Amino acid sequence: MEQLICKNLTLGYDGRAVSKNVSFTVNRGDYLCIVGENGAGKSTLVKALLGLNPPLSGTIEYRVSEKKRAIGYLPQHSDVQRDFPATVREIVLSGNVGKMGLRPFYTRQEKEDARFQMERLGILELQDRCYRDLSGGQKQRVLLARALCATKEMLLLDEPVAGLDPLVTNAMYELISRLNREGVTIIMVSHDIAAAVRYATHILHLGAEPVFFGEKRDYIGTEIGKTFADAAGGDRA
Amino acid sequence: MNDMLLSIIGGAEEEAFSFSRLGEQFLKLFSKYHSLGDVFDAIGGYLGKSFAQKALIVGVLIALCAAMLGVSLVLKRFSFIGDGLSHVAFGAMAVASVLGLTQQKMVLILPVTVFTAVLLLKTGKNRKVRGDASLAMLSVGALGVGYILMNVFSTGNVSSDVCTSLFGSTAILSISDFELYLCIGMTILVLAVYILFYHKIFAVTFDPDFASATGTKSEFYNLVTAVVTAIVIVLAMNLVGSLLISALVVFPVLSAMRLCRSFKGVVICSAAVSVGSTAFGIFSAMLISTPVGSTIVVAQIFVFLVFTLIGIFTKKG
Secondary structure: OOEEEEEEEEEEEEEEHHHHHHEEEEEEEEEEEOOOOOOOOOHHHHHHHOOOOOOOOOEEEEEEOOOOOOEEOOOOOOHHHHHOEEHHHHHHHHHHHOOOOOOOOOOOOOOOHHHHHHHHHOOHHHOOOEHHHHOHHHHHHHHHHHHHHHOOEEEEEEOOOOOOHHHHHHHHHHHHHHHOOOOOOOEEEEOOOOHHHOOOOOOEEOOOOOOEEEEHHHHHHHHHHHHHHHHHHOOOO | OOOHHHHHHHHHHHHHHHHHHHHHHHHHHOOOOOOOHHHHHHHHHHHHOOOHHHHHHHHHHHHHHHHHHHHHHHOOOOOOHHHHHHHHHHHHHHHHHHHOOOOOOHHOOOOOOOHHHHHHHHHOOOOOOOOHHHHHHHHHHHHHHHHHHHHHHHOOOOHHHHHHHHHHHHHOOOOHHEEEEEEEHHHHHHHHHHHHHHHHHHHHHHHHHHHOOOOOOOOHHHHHHHHHHHHHHHHHHHHOOOOOOHHHHHHHHHHHHHOOOOHHHHHHHHHHHHHHHHHHHHHOOOOOOHHHHHHHHHHHHHHHHHHHHHHHHHOOO
16 A cells, blocks of 8 residues: 655755656565765655755655654754753653644553553663663664654654664664564665665665666666675675 | 071961951951841841842743753853843833933833844855854944943943943842843843753754754754743843853853753752752842842852862763
């Protein structure tokens, strides 16, 4: 079943196009990896998918049951969050805020859901710890749990392993993979093509002419896919 | 070599001398109180009087609002917004004086400040001048224009007028009923907004992109914060003056952040610190005639240092 359909997107900012003719669809349970060089329009696409910056042209259509734009989002690290005084529980719960409308407080169901998501990601024992005292990997799990509070259907991950050490990086990839097997659709932006090729079911390669979109095995067959996969050390199963 | 040593020792002696003089001066302030009992009697006497009650109520309420808003302003890297807005309010006040709006100054000051706050806090994408620079421009500009206007057009004692509006006045000790009710009303408004939108304010402060992407109207909550901030700052100007207002917004939050690990904890703790130091400042003004605003700031610096030390020791222990 289709959850997200993007047609003929032109990505760019200030009226200047970076990528043209970007079309792709995401089905329930897919694991789409968006790759491409710096400046190819990855971040612009993320902003467009989140509705923060509309694309220059083209359409983005969500077909998910919950709401028009029910997409959970794992952002790149920002400055604001580095010394933010908040407990893990407060942050995970804040994933619910978008659904609250004018209701001022969380419902019991939302609190239970937050607890469940923390347990699911193995951070329940950290729930009273301060966010700024956590390690990089733990922080990412907290933000992932928050995203899962916002929606159960689709997650958009923006460079989820940036700045993590190799061991934690692998654990993070395995965790994302597990969520995908449990039925969460994953859209991941990454410059780590080796990992993309290992875990994803579909690849969207921005910045190339023409833009590649398709299943993983087709991508490996293309010239550009070969170059990149080889450059990444030929690390593929 | 010896000469140098001697001069250093001499310098140290001079310094010790001046310290003891400082202490003497300080004790002189209390000379009219013969014992601690006298001090408490004096406090009791003041508490019975309505001007003191009003000053305390207004001071405590303003401190409470400023500290709670301060949490989100400091975390959003808008620490200097208080300073900038109060300078703009100062400029507006000068214009109001020139226009002869003596009683209804608020009619002009409040809308101008609110408008400026909205402009500053708006997270616009197409702005030519960015955040801190536009704030600096506005605040200095308003200060300059305001001072010129007061100099050219004012008939009264300019320097004392300017001094009161920059450093706060003992006017806090002569508050009218109208100002009291205005203050209570505004505090209720701020508290209501804060409690009703608490979780949204948290979400928007922590991560505005995520909040917007998942359906929270970040722009709207930024607007609400801007308006409420402007209101609190205009009210707080009476208490501590334009130059010291940042202290009310920034110090309690930073002190609370040394100790508290949760957002809720920081909000509650900074409100307590702010209320405590403001009450201290007002009592000190009544008892030994120190300037209210500066005493509050000094009390807050002290709390900040103590909290920082406690924070360091509890982290290691």
